Amino acid sequence: MRIIYKCSVCGDACFGQNRQCILHCSKEKWKRNDSRTNQFFNKLKQLYVNSKSSTLTLEKIKFPFLNDFLWLDDSFQYVNRIIFLECCFSGYSSFSLHKNVPEIFFSKCSFEKSFKFSRFNNSTISLSYCIILNSITFIDNDAIKVKIKHSSLKENNCLAFIKNNDLTVNVYGMNNVVPGRTEGIIVFNSDKIESIDVGSSQLKVLKIASESCLSRHLKCKDLSAECLNLLETSFLEDSTVLFEECFVDECFFNRIVNKTRFIQFNALTVKSQLKWSKFDLRNTYFNDFDLSECSLLFDKVNFIGAHLNSIEWNENFSKMKTSIATITQIKSMYDEQKNFHLADCFYSLEMNQRRIDPNLEFPKKIVSYVNWKISNYGMSYIRPIFILFYSAFIATVLDMTLQGNFELVIDSNGNFFKVIDIILNILNRCSDFIIPFSYEAFSGDNGKLFRCDQLDGFFSLLYIIWSSIIIWHIIVAVKRINRR
Numbered sequence: 001m002r003i004i005y006k007c008s009v010c011g012d013a014c015f016g017q018n019r020q021c022i023l024h025c026s027k028e029k030w031k032r033n034d035s036r037t038n039q040f041f042n043k044l045k046q047l048y049v050n051s052k053s054s055t056l057t058l059e060k061i062k063f064p065f066l067n068d069f070l071w072l073d074d075s076f077q078y079v080n081r082i083i084f085l086e087c088c089f090s091g092y093s094s095f096s097l098h099k100n101v102p103e104i105f106f107s108k109c110s111f112e113k114s115f116k117f118s119r120f121n122n123s124t125i126s127l128s129y130c131i132i133l134n135s136i137t138f139i140d141n142d143a144i145k146v147k148i149k150h151s152s153l154k155e156n157n158c159l160a161f162i163k164n165n166d167l168t169v170n171v172y173g174m175n176n177v178v179p180g181r182t183e184g185i186i187v188f189n190s191d192k193i194e195s196i197d198v199g200s201s202q203l204k205v206l207k208i209a210s211e212s213c214l215s216r217h218l219k220c221k222d223l224s225a226e227c228l229n230l231l232e233t234s235f236l237e238d239s240t241v242l243f244e245e246c247f248v249d250e251c252f253f254n255r256i257v258n259k260t261r262f263i264q265f266n267a268l269t270v271k272s273q274l275k276w277s278k279f280d281l282r283n284t285y286f287n288d289f290d291l292s293e294c295s296l297l298f299d300k301v302n303f304i305g306a307h308l309n310s311i312e313w314n315e316n317f318s319k320m321k322t323s324i325a326t327i328t329q330i331k332s333m334y335d336e337q338k339n340f341h342l343a344d345c346f347y348s349l350e351m352n353q354r355r356i357d358p359n360l361e362f363p364k365k366i367v368s369y370v371n372w373k374i375s376n377y378g379m380s381y382i383r384p385i386f387i388l389f390y391s392a393f394i395a396t397v398l399d400m401t402l403q404g405n406f407e408l409v410i411d412s413n414g415n416f417f418k419v420i421d422i423i424l425n426i427l428n429r430c431s432d433f434i435i436p437f438s439y440e441a442f443s444g445d446n447g448k449l450f451r452c453d454q455l456d457g458f459f460s461l462l463y464i465i466w467s468s469i470i471i472w473h474i475i476v477a478v479k480r481i482n483r484r
């Protein structure tokens with residue numbers, strides 16, 4: 001008696017040598033355009049015709065290579081909803097429909113080879129708890145909504161959106177096959193995007209490029225990515241852009257057209273490098289923008305109209321690569337927002353950049369150099385105070401040496417009390433030099449600033465000018481630091 005094996009999934013007769021029917025058996029060895037594919041589709045049609053439902057539910061089916069014209073022909077014309085449950089797409093699949101299906105839902109499916117959705121119109125395509133082991137591409141679709149939840153994307157594989165019109169994408173909980181590694185890439189290329197929401201996801205790259213434009217909103221919340229890359233992207237009028245609680249290694253924004261109502265960076269940390277070029281930051285709000293550990297490059301970035309509420313700059317932000325014009329803009333924005341401390345930091349940076357500018361005239365360069373050395377352009381009052389004391393000490397010792405006051409020390413040959421006497425004497429006279437116009441300095445022993453005849457006149461005048469400059473620096477620095 002011949003034994004008939006039943007499919008372990010559905011109970012139908014097994015196909016060939018398999019332990020499953022033609023729908024549920026493995027197609028790993030099936031080739032593209034395999035003759036068995038027709039048999040597979042006939043069985044699928046039969047399944048649908050028997051169900052007589054507008055919903056086509058396909059469970060645990062392993063799909064062979066699919067292409068446009070084999071898939072969903074007229075026999076499926078009454079289908080308006082397709083549900084794939086735990087299905088496996090083991091061959092390359094190009095998925096486009098003869099008729100429009102408003103809702104397509106994949107749950108716990110595995111996409112082993114590249115998969116393509118094209119020419120969909122007004123459909124919602126959802127993937128939930130799916131494993132994407134290759135790439136999924138949405139190309140040339142119109143008014144589609146793509147919802148991807150709790151799915152994983154394997155290393156360097158791509159979820160690509162290309163030339164779609166009126167596209168809405170919602171990605172939530174996109175993680176990786178290997179936990180803790182950022183591997184997958186999401187790319188938008190030449191799309192007309194209505195909105196993008198990316199939440200609680202871990203990615204290698206999120207890229208919006210090639211004249212993609214956004215009409216409603218871009219929202220990234222709780223995103224961790226190695227690279228956030230926006231290139232040749234337009235934010236259209238009345239759109240909004242929000243990055244919140246995001247953590248990225250590299251942030252590259254290049255040639256961004258900004259007509260948004262606002263762009264907000266709330267709690268965004270850039271770890272390694274930030275390169276922005278040709279980006280207009282008006283209506284951009286920076287709240288908790290952490291740049292403390294990354295290198296910075298701003299090229300033709302406009303900061304006028306930006307709200308620099310709280311940016312944590314790298315302590316080494318003087319190494320920032322940018323133009324003097326950009327630094328001046330950042331400084332003036334901080335001035336406008338009454339953040340004088342950071343305004344002063346950028347003023348100092350601006351002055352430093354001007355000093356090393358090869359086109360600066362030589363005399364101005366000298367003045368700039370002296371200002372830099374004395375007080376870092378009024379940023380430090382400790383340094384000029386120290387210089388003032390040091391100058392007074394040098395002047396006193398010089399003065400006393402020329403008057404022969406140190407001969408006592410040399411003569412006494414190490415007499416301790418005499419040494420103390422000399423030190424006290426230096427300190428006492430030093431105080432006269434600290435304030436150059438003091439009564440004591442002018443009316444000392446000889447009634448002159450330098451009581452030695454050789455140093456009278458010219459040197460006294462030089463010392464007065466020098467110490468006045470230093471005191472002016474102290475006053476400016478104290479005033480700058482304490483202004484309201």
Ligand SMILES: [Zn+2]
Nearest residue numbers: 007010021024
């Ligand atoms: Zn079966």
